Amino acid sequence: MKILSRYTLADVAGTKISKIDVYSPDIAKKAQAGQFVVIMISAKGERVPLTIVDADKKNGSITLIFQELGFTSKLLGKMSAGDSLYAIVGPLGHATEIKNYGKVILVGGGVGIAEIYPVAKALREAGNHITTILGGRTTKFLILSDELRAISDDFYTTTDDGSAGLKGFTTDVLDDLLKKQKYDLVYSVGPIPMMRSSSSVTAKYQIKTIVSLNTIMLDATGMCGCCRVSIAGKTMFSCVDGPEFDAHQIDWDELIKRNRIYEDKEKHICELNKILWT
Amino acid sequence: MDIKKESIKPREEEASKRSCSFDEVIHGYSEAEALQEALRCLQCKDPTCISGCPVNIDIKTFINQITQKDYEGAYLTIRSKNDFPSICGRVCPAEYQCEKACVFTKKGSPYASEKAINIHLLERFAGDYGKERNIGVQVKKDDELTRRRVAIIGSGPAGIACAGDLARRGINVTIYEALHLSGGVLRYGIPPFRLPRDILDFEIDSLKKMGVKLAPNHIIGKIKTIDDLFSEGFDAIFLGLGAGMPMFLGIKGENFCNIYSANEFLTRINLMSAYKFPEFHTPVNIGKSVIVIGGGNTATDAARASLRLQRMQGLKPNATILYRRTEVEMPARRIEIEHAKEEGINFRFLVQPEEFAGDDKGFVKKMRCLKCKLGEPDDSGRRKPIAISGSDFELECDMSIIAVGLAANQVLTRATPGLKTDERSDVIVNTKTMETSIKKVYAGGDIVGGEGTVIEAMGMAKKASEAIINYLKQL
Numbered sequence: 001m002k003i004l005s006r007y008t009l010a011d012v013a014g015t016k017i018s019k020i021d022v023y024s025p026d027i028a029k030k031a032q033a034g035q036f037v038v039i040m041i042s043a044k045g046e047r048v049p050l051t052i053v054d055a056d057k058k059n060g061s062i063t064l065i066f067q068e069l070g071f072t073s074k075l076l077g078k079m080s081a082g083d084s085l086y087a088i089v090g091p092l093g094h095a096t097e098i099k100n101y102g103k104v105i106l107v108g109g110g111v112g113i114a115e116i117y118p119v120a121k122a123l124r125e126a127g128n129h130i131t132t133i134l135g136g137r138t139t140k141f142l143i144l145s146d147e148l149r150a151i152s153d154d155f156y157t158t159t160d161d162g163s164a165g166l167k168g169f170t171t172d173v174l175d176d177l178l179k180k181q182k183y184d185l186v187y188s189v190g191p192i193p194m195m196r197s198s199s200s201v202t203a204k205y206q207i208k209t210i211v212s213l214n215t216i217m218l219d220a221t222g223m224c225g226c227c228r229v230s231i232a233g234k235t236m237f238s239c240v241d242g243p244e245f246d247a248h249q250i251d252w253d254e255l256i257k258r259n260r261i262y263e264d265k266e267k268h269i270c271e272l273n274k275i276l277w278t
Numbered sequence: 279m280d281i282k283k284e285s286i287k288p289r290e291e292e293a294s295k296r297s298c299s300f301d302e303v304i305h306g307y308s309e310a311e312a313l314q315e316a317l318r319c320l321q322c323k324d325p326t327c328i329s330g331c332p333v334n335i336d337i338k339t340f341i342n343q344i345t346q347k348d349y350e351g352a353y354l355t356i357r358s359k360n361d362f363p364s365i366c367g368r369v370c371p372a373e374y375q376c377e378k379a380c381v382f383t384k385k386g387s388p389y390a391s392e393k394a395i396n397i398h399l400l401e402r403f404a405g406d407y408g409k410e411r412n413i414g415v416q417v418k419k420d421d422e423l424t425r426r427r428v429a430i431i432g433s434g435p436a437g438i439a440c441a442g443d444l445a446r447r448g449i450n451v452t453i454y455e456a457l458h459l460s461g462g463v464l465r466y467g468i469p470p471f472r473l474p475r476d477i478l479d480f481e482i483d484s485l486k487k488m489g490v491k492l493a494p495n496h497i498i499g500k501i502k503t504i505d506d507l508f509s510e511g512f513d514a515i516f517l518g519l520g521a522g523m524p525m526f527l528g529i530k531g532e533n534f535c536n537i538y539s540a541n542e543f544l545t546r547i548n549l550m551s552a553y554k555f556p557e558f559h560t561p562v563n564i565g566k567s568v569i570v571i572g573g574g575n576t577a578t579d580a581a582r583a584s585l586r587l588q589r590m591q592g593l594k595p596n597a598t599i600l601y602r603r604t605e606v607e608m609p610a611r612r613i614e615i616e617h618a619k620e621e622g623i624n625f626r627f628l629v630q631p632e633e634f635a636g637d638d639k640g641f642v643k644k645m646r647c648l649k650c651k652l653g654e655p656d657d658s659g660r661r662k663p664i665a666i667s668g669s670d671f672e673l674e675c676d677m678s679i680i681a682v683g684l685a686a687n688q689v690l691t692r693a694t695p696g697l698k699t700d701e702r703s704d705v706i707v708n709t710k711t712m713e714t715s716i717k718k719v720y721a722g723g724d725i726v727g728g729e730g731t732v733i734e735a736m737g738m739a740k741k742a743s744e745a746i747i748n749y750l751k752q753l
Contacts, residue, residue: 026501040458046550046559047458071559087458089495218550218560221456221497222687223466223522224542228533235526235533240689254533257640261535265561272556 025060034096109190330379332737367402419448434462436518436723522687531634565677572681
């Protein structure tokens with residue numbers, strides 16, 4: 001549970017993305033692309049889910065990447081190499097179904113890029129043709145660009161400010177590609193609005209689309225149901241039935257609303273503790 | 279000392295005071311009260327109470343020891359059958375078990391009569407006496423067993439009971455627990471006002487003193503499989519997985535915000551201490567008007583916890599339990615129903631929820647219900663509720679908690695090929711040995727019989743531990 005190393009990947013205008021390697025040999029041994037862990041930073045902490053970005057079986061460590069956005073991720077950002085997490089449990093959720101689909105587009109937005117990296121790696125090893133589209137507010141937020149470029153057959157970036165690649169959104173590139181050619185699978189992870197618009201684009205072309213949902217979780221073992229989502233009208237738990245689902249079957253409105261259940265409490269606790277990060 | 283005709287009632291925290299905190303409601307007996315109550319026991323030649331206890335505690339003997347002021351002896355008598363007297367003395371539904379079997383209970387009564395001996399309070403007295411004086415139990419190491427290793431999956435009632443029985447024979451036991459703290463449902467399900475955390479911590483600690491290793495944050499089926507555990511050198515495995523998956527109603531609008539499963543609501547409060555937010559970082563919401571759906575202990579716990587949150591946050595207490603049958607059919611403990619009433623919980627019987635409605639932000643605002651009447655008895659022996667069509671009415675609620683039962687959590691069973699389960703996904707066992715369809719893998723507690731009581735789970739665990747010891751002796 002010890003943090004072996006810590007890096008700041010991006011720190012622009014109050015938005016910070018960090019990366020930590022955590023010693024957890026048993027989890028490293030079993031982790032597969034698409035899975036996540038739940039961590040607690042202290043005995044009083046929340047249980048929060050984070051994607052396993054990489055697993056180093058030899059050194060017994062796993063890599064986690066997070067945006068310092070909520071209270072717990074901000075506290076996590078304050079931790080240094082040598083500190084220990086209070087708890088880490090995993091690997092959780094179903095692994096991504098890795099096989100040779102043919103031509104796959106991976107769309108990553110913001111910190112969601114961290115999630116598509118292990119999936120892109122595994123899909124490439126399975127023989128897929130990989131097209132990657134990364135999007136962020138500005139060039140510095142295009143984390144893991146070099147790593148993803150290296151394993152992609154085609155590689156595109158978009159930024160809101162035009163500082164790298166196309167000025168615009170990932171969905172602009174996605175639509176353009178799908179208009180021209182046939183692809184077999186789209187895998188999209190990022191902020192909900194991005195995943196949702198990816199889903200509407202691919203629905204037009206009837207291309208199977210998988211997204212990985214970052215819902216609010218508690219135990220993350222199927223015990224509480226706070227992560228429930230409606231998939232084709234049926235209630236599923238994203239911790240044990242997901243975290244990946246067919247994007248075209250998701251009730252996005254419900255998901256957006258459910259993710260805001262504790263918005264006021266989150267604001268309150270961040271405000272109370274603002275001395276920690278100002 | 280005069281022998282009283284009526285049973286000695288325990289002292290309780292006053293309702294208006296206690297419902298502002300999560301402190302324990304029932305005070306234990308003082309020595310004088312325990313002596314008075316113990317003296318009421320007739321010391322029957324052929325005691326019926328023992329048959330009412332799923333782990334066969336020698337009730338007659340320990341009560342007699344209390345009358346002799348041999349409290350240590352009483353403690354050890356209980357510990358010889360049950361390692362957790364301070365837990366069971368608080369959470370056992372004794373009115374349906376030993377006390378119902380007490381000779382003072384009228385024949386045919388659905389639960390213990392008022393005159394029955396308060397066995398659970400005497401157990402609690404002896405348990406707390408042992409705890410305060412740190413009376414340990416001698417581990418009778420069985421030389422042929424000290425090399426043996428057993429893995430226990432789940433640190434709930436079944437798991438800890440099995441661990442205690444094995445450890446006292448000198449077997450090396452490791453308990454794997456998915457959550458960061460041990461205790462299973464005792465930790466995440468039962469609120470501190472019924473089972474204080476220091477009691478739970480102490481009882482689990484007593485396992486450590488017996489040499490049991492605790493491995494929290496381990497979801498077996500994910501981090502390690504059953505096969506992995508065998509290859510790591512465990513000789514046998516006990517599954518005490520519990521019934522961890524909450525059931526929902528399957529009605530429209532059930533995913534509106536502030537509709538909680540009782541498991542989620544109680545886990546936030548009990549495991550994560552959300553009632554101490556923001557000192558503890560896990561949040562929980564509380565409505566101005568809370569409706570809890572269900573009739574078991576989980577429903578009374580959720581309603582009473584809601585009312586406490588309301589009062590602690592300066593809201594007017596407004597929590598209602600909605601149940602399809604009537605009070606008589608409620609599976610909750612009688613004392614919990616009484617306590618809930620004293621604290622101001624509203625009850626609405628013969629009502630069935632049909633649909634939730636919410637606002638544009640996705641938060642629940644009201645529910646539509648149907649009135650019910652009771653029909654013929656069903657499989658459970660209770661009269662079945664029948665919804666009356668056209669009897670629709672609406673109830674305002676800005677929060678609802680669903681407490682209509684639990685099903686098996688399938689994380690481990692799905693990851694374990696060859697482990698046979700029934701149509702409810704419960705694990706199938708040989709009922710004599712509790713062995714599953716996989717050799718050397720045993721199971722007990724709610725993952726076997728569906729939802730039951732703490733002590734029933736412990737009873738199954740005891741059976742399994744005996745079978746495990748017999749097996750290990752043959753090695």
